[in-house]
Amino acid sequence: MTEHPLNLLFVIKSLDSRGGGAERVLSDVSAELVRRGHRLTIVSFDPPGSTDFYKIDPRIARVKAGIGNVRGKSRIGETIKRIAAVRKAATSLRPDVAIGWMHSGYIPLAMALAGTRVPLVASEHIDFSHYRTVPMQGLMIRLLASRFASVTAISDRVRSGFPPGLRDRMIVLPNPVTAEPERLADPVGGAEKILLTVGRLFDQKDHRTLVAAFARIAPRNPQWRLRIVGEGELRPDLEKQVEELGLKSKVDLPGVIDDISAEYDGAQLFVLPSKYESFGLATAEALAHGLPAVGFADCPGTNELIKHEVNGLLAQGGDREAALADALERLMTSEGLRQAYGAAGPKSVAHFSVAAIADRWESLLYLMAAGRALT
CATH class of the missing domain: 3.40.50.2000 (Glycogen Phosphorylase B;)
Incomplete structure (x- = not known):
């Protein structure tokens, strides 16, 4: 590693007993980043006593805020409490970059970082067509788009389906694939x-x-x-x-x-x-x-x-x-x-090896920490 270690904050709705692909990707990428010497904190809204479905590297600080039903649709009151909890964590940690994992992570994170100078990376894992079936989520993403320093998409095809205002600040970062x-x-x-x-x-x-x-x-x-x-x-x-x-x-x-x-x-x-x-x-x-x-x-x-x-x-x-x-x-x-x-x-x-994908994540995060926009 040729540059200084980064202080990174990840926010995801849940890592408890979900077993989804995006959660597995976070487990793999975060483990590789902490192995390279970066300091990581993962905040979720799981109950404090819950167990993460995928193993999270023990060197990663793990915060379980215990707010709301993480397996159902988020209510307004829950969302407000989650925003407050994330803002408290961000204020305490003062990360170089904050990463919201999926819309349920990056929407409250974008609101929580309002008025701060912390660059936000919105990590997207689905097609924009999904948001046409849930218009309110799509509207929130459009309204908050200006707060995203960058948005990641997992393929060129997924990126091409997003509106120009989002697509122009998107970078393709495929999912890593692990096999022994x-x-x-x-x-x-x-x-x-x-x-x-x-x-x-x-x-x-x-x-x-x-x-x-x-x-x-x-x-x-x-x-x-x-x-x-x-x-x-x-x-x-x-x-x-x-x-x-x-x-x-x-x-x-x-x-x-x-x-x-x-x-x-x-x-x-x-x-x-x-x-x-x-x-x-x-x-x-x-x-x-x-x-x-x-x-x-x-x-x-x-x-x-x-x-x-x-x-x-x-x-x-x-x-x-x-x-x-x-x-x-x-x-x-x-x-x-x-x-x-x-x-x-x-x-x-x-x-798609974990090391190759982590290289790309690392390059993006250093750019964001330096305050440099994607071109």
């Missing part, structure tokens, strides 16, 4: 083989199409099981679908798993049936673990990570269920393709 080299998957496997998907159980991920596609090909491929790792509001619907299709003995719904690496390592094939992704962290992690991957050719995020017939297959066609079933069965019935595509996976996402 000694824990690569075996795409061939044993007598029983696992088709794995990882993601929250809600409409965007389109697990219903996956279950229906698997039902088409399961009878011809009895050695395969479908494992859907994640939790969400659509669990009852998926459980009902699995039962109606006679797949209870072939489909697992284990919920959120602590050791996600073990899930990748134990699978032979990965699939993400999403309609859209901001980045596709689970797909990138699967590739890093040496798993061949399948997704949809029209799914933003997924189609930027899966290289058709290089590290996996992209299903395409008007009938999503049939197209996905065909792509899956092509790989389920070919050990050679699974091995070839799996071997290409780690190299295809090597530029």
Whole structure:
């Protein structure tokens, strides 16, 4: 490190039992930054006695403000109290740069820093199209945009979807991907083989199409099981679908798993049936673990990570269920393709290593601390 250590304040709504991709990214990036000698404090609104789902480096100061219901929509009274708590922390810590993680972190942080000279980086992790479904959030972001020294987006495509006033101050910082080299998957496997998907159980991920596609090909491929790792509001619907299709003995719904690496390592094939992704962290992690991957050719995020017939297959066609079933069965019935595509996976996402992404974060934070605008 050629420059002085920075004093950094991160604000996120919650790190307690959520298991989301953005929370995992914060855990990885913050650990690498503190390893490099920077001083970090992470403030969340979790209850004081709660446990962070992802491990936070013990060298990082951890503040749990215990304000409001962190798993539901924020009320006005809660937001006001959170702003006050963040302002108190910022006044005490006097950080060189403050980083708000997702809109639920950077909106109260922007208000808390009013009248201070602390530069604010708003770390965005979703498409702007999301805010069209929640207009009040979108309005708040537009109103506070002038207070953001910089805004991060996780891909060029995500950045391009933001309004000019925000897009002009955005920088692309992809999510880091972690995989332990000694824990690569075996795409061939044993007598029983696992088709794995990882993601929250809600409409965007389109697990219903996956279950229906698997039902088409399961009878011809009895050695395969479908494992859907994640939790969400659509669990009852998926459980009902699995039962109606006679797949209870072939489909697992284990919920959120602590050791996600073990899930990748134990699978032979990965699939993400999403309609859209901001980045596709689970797909990138699967590739890093040496798993061949399948997704949809029209799914933003997924189609930027899966290289058709290089590290996996992209299903395409008007009938999503049939197209996905065909792509899956092509790989389920070919050990050679699974091995070839799996071997290409780690190299295809090597530029998303934690060290490489932390380098980019570090450069941005030094710029912000120096008061230099992005060009």
